[in-house]
Amino acid sequence: MTNLEEMGQKAQSAAFELGQLGTQAKNSALLAMANTLVMNTDKIIAANKDDMTNARNNGMKDAMLDRLEITPSRINDMADGLRQVMDLPDPIGKIERGWQTDAGLDITQERVPLGVIGMIYEARPNVTVDAAGLCFKAGNAVILRGGKEAINSNIILSETLREALKTIGINEDAIQLIDDISHETAQKMMEMTDYIDVLIPRGSGKFIKMVVDKAKVPIIETGAGNCHIYVDKDADLDKALKIIINAKVQRPSVCNAAEKVVLHKDIANQFLPELFDALRANNVEVRGDKLSQIIEPGIIPATPEDWGTEYDDYIMAVKIVGSIDEAIAHINKYNTKHSEAIITENYTSSRQFMKQIDAAVVYTNASTRFTDGQQFGFGAEIGISTQKLHARGPMGANELTTTKYLVQGDGQVRK
Amino acid sequence: MTNLEEMGQKAQSAAFELGQLGTQAKNSALLAMANTLVMNTDKIIAANKDDMTNARNNGMKDAMLDRLEITPSRINDMADGLRQVMDLPDPIGKIERGWQTDAGLDITQERVPLGVIGMIYEARPNVTVDAAGLCFKAGNAVILRGGKEAINSNIILSETLREALKTIGINEDAIQLIDDISHETAQKMMEMTDYIDVLIPRGSGKFIKMVVDKAKVPIIETGAGNCHIYVDKDADLDKALKIIINAKVQRPSVCNAAEKVVLHKDIANQFLPELFDALRANNVEVRGDKLSQIIEPGIIPATPEDWGTEYDDYIMAVKIVGSIDEAIAHINKYNTKHSEAIITENYTSSRQFMKQIDAAVVYTNASTRFTDGQQFGFGAEIGISTQKLHARGPMGANELTTTKYLVQGDGQVRK
Numbered sequence: 001m002t003n004l005e006e007m008g009q010k011a012q013s014a015a016f017e018l019g020q021l022g023t024q025a026k027n028s029a030l031l032a033m034a035n036t037l038v039m040n041t042d043k044i045i046a047a048n049k050d051d052m053t054n055a056r057n058n059g060m061k062d063a064m065l066d067r068l069e070i071t072p073s074r075i076n077d078m079a080d081g082l083r084q085v086m087d088l089p090d091p092i093g094k095i096e097r098g099w100q101t102d103a104g105l106d107i108t109q110e111r112v113p114l115g116v117i118g119m120i121y122e123a124r125p126n127v128t129v130d131a132a133g134l135c136f137k138a139g140n141a142v143i144l145r146g147g148k149e150a151i152n153s154n155i156i157l158s159e160t161l162r163e164a165l166k167t168i169g170i171n172e173d174a175i176q177l178i179d180d181i182s183h184e185t186a187q188k189m190m191e192m193t194d195y196i197d198v199l200i201p202r203g204s205g206k207f208i209k210m211v212v213d214k215a216k217v218p219i220i221e222t223g224a225g226n227c228h229i230y231v232d233k234d235a236d237l238d239k240a241l242k243i244i245i246n247a248k249v250q251r252p253s254v255c256n257a258a259e260k261v262v263l264h265k266d267i268a269n270q271f272l273p274e275l276f277d278a279l280r281a282n283n284v285e286v287r288g289d290k291l292s293q294i295i296e297p298g299i300i301p302a303t304p305e306d307w308g309t310e311y312d313d314y315i316m317a318v319k320i321v322g323s324i325d326e327a328i329a330h331i332n333k334y335n336t337k338h339s340e341a342i343i344t345e346n347y348t349s350s351r352q353f354m355k356q357i358d359a360a361v362v363y364t365n366a367s368t369r370f371t372d373g374q375q376f377g378f379g380a381e382i383g384i385s386t387q388k389l390h391a392r393g394p395m396g397a398n399e400l401t402t403t404k405y406l407v408q409g410d411g412q413v414r415k
Numbered sequence: 416m417t418n419l420e421e422m423g424q425k426a427q428s429a430a431f432e433l434g435q436l437g438t439q440a441k442n443s444a445l446l447a448m449a450n451t452l453v454m455n456t457d458k459i460i461a462a463n464k465d466d467m468t469n470a471r472n473n474g475m476k477d478a479m480l481d482r483l484e485i486t487p488s489r490i491n492d493m494a495d496g497l498r499q500v501m502d503l504p505d506p507i508g509k510i511e512r513g514w515q516t517d518a519g520l521d522i523t524q525e526r527v528p529l530g531v532i533g534m535i536y537e538a539r540p541n542v543t544v545d546a547a548g549l550c551f552k553a554g555n556a557v558i559l560r561g562g563k564e565a566i567n568s569n570i571i572l573s574e575t576l577r578e579a580l581k582t583i584g585i586n587e588d589a590i591q592l593i594d595d596i597s598h599e600t601a602q603k604m605m606e607m608t609d610y611i612d613v614l615i616p617r618g619s620g621k622f623i624k625m626v627v628d629k630a631k632v633p634i635i636e637t638g639a640g641n642c643h644i645y646v647d648k649d650a651d652l653d654k655a656l657k658i659i660i661n662a663k664v665q666r667p668s669v670c671n672a673a674e675k676v677v678l679h680k681d682i683a684n685q686f687l688p689e690l691f692d693a694l695r696a697n698n699v700e701v702r703g704d705k706l707s708q709i710i711e712p713g714i715i716p717a718t719p720e721d722w723g724t725e726y727d728d729y730i731m732a733v734k735i736v737g738s739i740d741e742a743i744a745h746i747n748k749y750n751t752k753h754s755e756a757i758i759t760e761n762y763t764s765s766r767q768f769m770k771q772i773d774a775a776v777v778y779t780n781a782s783t784r785f786t787d788g789q790q791f792g793f794g795a796e797i798g799i800s801t802q803k804l805h806a807r808g809p810m811g812a813n814e815l816t817t818t819k820y821l822v823q824g825d826g827q828v829r830k
């Protein structure tokens with residue numbers, strides 16, 4: 001069994017060294033990682049082939065196989081991702097604020113790394129590279145624990161990144177992978193409060209719930225997205241249709257895809273048949289409440305469970321409401337606090353919705369699919385936080401930091 | 416048994432209403448709370464007498480009895496505290512940043528309340544009022560769970576605050592107290608992830624550890640303080656003595672009191688006997704490593720457990736080191752990441768210590784006792800965070816908030 005204690009100690013030593021590195025040194029390391037990845041293309045693809053073969057033998061579905069597969073072009077994408085992270089501003093060392101106290105102490109609040117970040121994730125091996133790069137940029141050591149399906153790929157990818165660090169003289173324990181994929185080791189990792197400052201799970205909603213339930217290390221919860229689009233009585237219905245189709249169909253498997261449509265009753269008669277046809281034309285199964293079934297008999301009855309379910313699939317449920325207040329109450333009850341949108345031309349409705357919806361990101365007249373680090377302009381993201389503590393919404397390098405107060409005095413004592 | 420589910424639902428409804436209140440309405444409520452407290456002085460003191468009688472019968476020590484007691488002057492202090500919170504700037508509604516994306520979306524990041532805060536704490540009944548006031552100022556509903564020793568005081572205090580809210584037409588469920596003091600109820604509260612956004616424990620180190628271990632709700636860890644003062648070879652020894660005595664003796668029971676002195680060997684021979692005498696004159700028991708016992712034979716041998724122990728008492732342990740690097744390594748190994756100080760006149764030593772020590776607050780030439788919301792100028796504090804997630808150091812109203820992104824578009828869809 002992997003010696004997690006020893007990994008934790010090595011990570012802390014590496015984090016201490018990383019915390020003292022300047023921006024240029026970190027950027028050189030990121031560039032070296034990118035170049036070494038590309039140089040190791042053949043080795044990486046060979047290891048990935050083993051994972052692909054095992055996965056096929058275990059009957060993995062095509063969509064999942066596609067996520068697992070590494071190609072030369074995907075290695076170039078990972079390398080480009082690292083180069084983009086290199087180009088991001090360094091969040092470390094920024095003075096957030098500063099002031100002098102009544103006692104004559106000068107206080108500054110400075111941005112510093114979190115320390116050691118634990119990443120625990122499912123299948124896609126590119127998370128190994130993306131997470132390592134972003135954690136490194138923010139001066140953190142990372143302990144990675146990926147899914148068993150991608151273990152061979154993850155080992156070669158993390159070894160490649162460590163090789164790059166070693167070459168330019170940086171402690172390679174800044175990036176460590178737990179290569180023991182047993183559940184016991186995962187459980188131990190989630191309890192390592194002495195060594196890991198924060199744990200970030202990435203994967204399905206079920207996976208994240210499991211981690212939240214079992215971990216003792218503080219967590220940033222990411223990615224559960226039961227996102228709604230509310231079509232107001234004063235909506236531009238062309239915009240509404242375009243946005244709903246985009247939010248549902250453009251990439252149904254991701255957390256910022258819309259799962260529910262809430263319709264104001266005044267526009268339901270006109271809009272629902274049109275929406276139903278467009279969704280059906282895009283192979284989306286449409287479920288709905290009683291009223292929606294009366295308007296459009298092709299709609300499948302929704303069960304009470306539907307309202308709280310994230311489908312991540314070609315399924316969408318429709319709820320008809322009598323007022324914007326009812327829409328807001330419904331959304332605040334069932335949403336996962338990820339991304340919610342109103343479609344309206346009415347100023348007051350927009351303002352009310354934006355103020356009263358409790359979610360990381362609230363939209364007027366735009367697709368929920370924009371909740372994304374790249375789209376927000378953060379350059380890269382480690383995930384989308386759906387909790388309120390520490391970070392909310394897309395998390396870039398800045399969200400992988402904390403602060404400390406530096407206090408300068410001349411011998412002051414407390415009275 | 417208390418219906419926690421129902422309390423949680425009420426708290427969420429109240430939080431929704433509170434989130435829509437303006438600054439003036441919140442300030443009027445805080446003023447009403449302060450005035451109602453003073454008006455209810457007799458009732459509060461009568462209830463507190465019951466707690467005091469029970470505590471005496473149960474053999475509570477005098478120091479603890481003093482913390483439990485409520486006097487008219489202490490009620491005035493609580494009321495003044497609420498008035499001070501009223502005068503603080505309202506953190507809610509502040510735009511932290513805003514920009515336009517490539518897709519033409521306008522994004523603003525706005526400060527919003529956390530929602531529902533759970534406070535779980537030990538004996539002192541004034542926490543009931545302080546916590547309720549600060550949570551309220553930041554637009555949060557609070558669920559309070561105090562210690563069994565103060566239960567009668569806590570009930571009357573929370574009823575008084577609720578009465579004040581009711582009088583001015585604000586949902587009184589913004590402040591709720593769990594009056595069932597069973598362990599089962601506390602455990603259930605700590606698992607209420609559906610209703611409580613963040614749990615803040617206040618009390619002894621042992622108590623906080625218990626909460627961290629048992630809670631499923633995200634926690635802000637507060638208050639463990641194994642604080643060090645490092646006396647550098649280039650220290651002004653007069654400043655060092657004054658600061659150490661202040662940090663140890665001025666109020667030994669609190670988390671920002673110093674517990675350890677780390678001495679550079681070059682000044683140990685001269686400084687330690689002087690320090691030993693001064694500590695002894697202040698009734699402080701001095702423990703130390705081998706070298707310190709050789710220099711000052713009155714020193715009691717420290718055990719390995721001493722280095723990681725927060726005494727909160729008239730005890731101090733001394734460690735002698737050969738270099739500032741050794742001092743930093745020792746402190747980073749044993750500290751609780753609360754407050755650490757260097758005493759030096761050397762610019763480079765100060766800079767190195769400030770950069771390399773991992774703690775919420777790092778001092779040069781000042782007492783660790785300044786780590787405090789009032790001393791920092793935050794006006795009031797809900798505790799001192801010793802974790803790195805969300806908030807670090809003294810937490811005022813601003814730290815009881817989160818943000819949400821508001822995105823305005825014209826029909827944008829993702830390509």
